[in-house]
Amino acid sequence: MVMFLMALSLSVFGLAMTALAFGAATRSQRAPEAPLKPRLELAPERFFGESHPSFHRSPNIPLEVLLLQIERHVRLEQAAAESFIHLPSPEALNLRTQSPLAH
């Protein structure tokens, strides 16, 4: 009976070791993980830089006035860009406008 129990416990121990070895072997044979795809970090959506200091509203400036300033800024910038396209030069590209948002 003792011999039988000893043989049984040895068998159980052997089975457990085999299972552990099999587990370890299959873990190491796992398919390599898919290559990491490069992640494109997109900046938060914004058309004109909202962080521009000139866009930080002073408490005294109503929103409507600020919107008019932005509109004027766009018109002046567009005119500057069009004059650059008409006669391209580094000077024309960097021409300063009178927009208060550009200073």
Next chain:
Amino acid sequence: MPDSYPDLLKGLSAQDANAVLALGLPMTLLSGAVLFQLGADADQLYVIERGRVNLTLPMQVFGQEQDILVEERVAGQTLGWSALIPPHRFTLKATAQIDTEMVAFQRGALLDHFAAHPRVGYAVVGNVAATVGQRLQVFQAMWLREMKRGLELSRGAGSAV
């Protein structure tokens, strides 16, 4: 061709230009009316006869979404070229700044006419390409100016630290 023809029909004979104009339907937009929304299906091309249309993009200004002027289109100019260029979606919102009269052209009608008169189609699509190219060049220059300004600001902020 007389100067009174819109930029879309530049380079066409008066006869060809009139044939294209005959495909259009006149329409009137009251001041403040929206012609098309950003992202809407673009199946019509427009030529302004009188008035002014604002092209805008939405921008968050202090937590509120505002329409920011990107471009203005006036009499003689074309808008809505997305109707001819895939994926046929408007990339801006168009609003009449004042009462505006225009001619609307259905994409299908234009394409059928171009198929029957390839020379006309070539000239018109060339004019559309000029409009698209001009916008690209303007925005390229505007973007570079903004980037330069951003660099100057960040350099100023860096030196202030």
